[in-house]
Structures are given as C-alpha cells and as structure tokens.
Amino acid sequence: MIKLYGTSMSRAARCLWALEEAGLQYEHIPTSFDGGTRTPEHLKINPNGHVPALDDNGLILWESMAINLYLAEKYGKNGLWPASVADRGATYQWSFWAMTEVEPHLITMLINRLFAPPDQRDEKAVANAEAALRPPFKVLDDYLKGREYILGNQFTIADLNVASVLSLANLVKLDISATPTASAYLQKCHGRPANQKAAAMK
Numbered sequence: 001m002i003k004l005y006g007t008s009m010s011r012a013a014r015c016l017w018a019l020e021e022a023g024l025q026y027e028h029i030p031t032s033f034d035g036g037t038r039t040p041e042h043l044k045i046n047p048n049g050h051v052p053a054l055d056d057n058g059l060i061l062w063e064s065m066a067i068n069l070y071l072a073e074k075y076g077k078n079g080l081w082p083a084s085v086a087d088r089g090a091t092y093q094w095s096f097w098a099m100t101e102v103e104p105h106l107i108t109m110l111i112n113r114l115f116a117p118p119d120q121r122d123e124k125a126v127a128n129a130e131a132a133l134r135p136p137f138k139v140l141d142d143y144l145k146g147r148e149y150i151l152g153n154q155f156t157i158a159d160l161n162v163a164s165v166l167s168l169a170n171l172v173k174l175d176i177s178a179t180p181t182a183s184a185y186l187q188k189c190h191g192r193p194a195n196q197k198a199a200a201m202k
C-alpha cells in the first residue's frame with residue numbers, strides 16, 4: 001500500500017495531486033504541524049520533521065519534488081511522465097526553477113501576510129518578495145506564449161510541479177495580472193479535477 005503523510009494545507013498537497021493524477025490507490029495520513037511532524041514515529045519516516053513523506057510499500061521518500069518525480073516516473077503511464085530525455089531535462093529544470101526561484105519569495109509573503117502575528121509582519125519583506133517574483137513570473141509568461149503546457153500539448157508532472165508551487169500566489173494575493181498568459185495557464189492547471197480533489201482533503 002502507498003501511504004502519503006501530510007495535510008493538504010502543506011506541500012503535501014502537491015504529492016496528493018500527483019497521486020490523484022496517476023490514478024493510484026493510497027492511504028492519506030494527514031500529519032499536520034501542530035506537533036505531528038515531530039513525533040518519534042514521524043521522525044523515523046522523515047528525520048527532518050517535515051511533511052510530505054511517502055511510503056511506497058516500504059520505500060520511504062521525502063522532499064515533495066523528489067516524491068512527485070518518483071511517482072510520475074514509476075506510475076505516470078498516462079503521459080504524466082515525459083517520454084524523451086530532453087523533455088525530462090525540461091521537467092527537472094522547471095521543477096527546480098519553481099522550488100528555488102519562486103517558492104522562497106512566496107513563503108516570505110505567506111509568513112508576513114498570513115502566518116506571523118499582525119504586529120510581527122514585515123511589509124518591507126513583502127514588498128521585496130513581490131519585486132523578486134516579477135522576473136520569474138515574466139520568464140514563465142514569455143515561455144508559455146504559444147504553448148498549452150510546459151512540454152507542449154500534454155499536461156505532465158512538469159506542469160503539476162510548477163503550478164502547485166505557484167498556487168501559493170493565490171493564497172498570498174499576489175497580483176499576477178501583468179503576466180496574463182501565466183495566470184490563465186495556472187488557472188487551467190489548478191482547475192483539474194485531481195487538484196480539486198487533493199485540495200479538498202484534510
């Protein structure tokens with residue numbers, strides 16, 4: 001049995017989305033971070049004390065992007081996993097781009113717009129993060145002009161990884177109207193039934 005640890009209110013949402021897109025049977029254990037990630041049992045699964053974590057019949061993995069790339073390669077027979085080496089290279093590129101160029105700035109906004117107590121929020125950090133997000137959103141917007149998805153006409157794990165990271169933009173109310181192609185693309189990806197199902201989980 002496949003088990004996925006982590007509430008959908010965390011980065012585990014992207015792995016739940018991947019499990020749903022791959023059409024897999026799995027058990028969802030909605031470990032949350034009100035202490036659940038730091039129990040001795042959970043630390044045996046992920047010594048970092050984080051979610052998500054995957055247990056695929058005894059094979060344990062952590063790091064959300066690694067889990068998604070693994071799931072797509074092993075189980076994504078319906079086109080989720082790209083067939084060519086070149087497309088797999090592009091998949092790694094865009095997945096790591098989302099994690100390194102975009103996610104840290106969105107997390108800064110999340111902390112300072114939603115998570116931190118109001119008197120500890122840093123508006124300057126939010127403004128800096130917004131400014132830092134403009135160039136990567138423009139990169140995605142330019143790239144997607146004339147393309148339906150990152151690798152062409154088919155939705156793949158590259159789209160899932162990028163769209164799941166960038167979904168935080170909605171939560172933190174980042175204005176992305178200056179990049180309408182990226183905005184429409186994200187809306188299309190986020191509207192997929194598999195994502196809607198994952199997002200509605202505990």
Ligand SMILES: N[C@@H](CCC(=O)N[C@@H](CS)C(=O)NCC(=O)O)C(=O)O
Nearest residue numbers: 010011033037049050051052063064
């Ligand atoms: N780079 C890791 C980050 C994992 C991470 O920081 N997860 C957060 C939730 S989104 C967490 O588990 N926080 C709880 C804690 O640190 O106790 C990944 O993508 O899986």
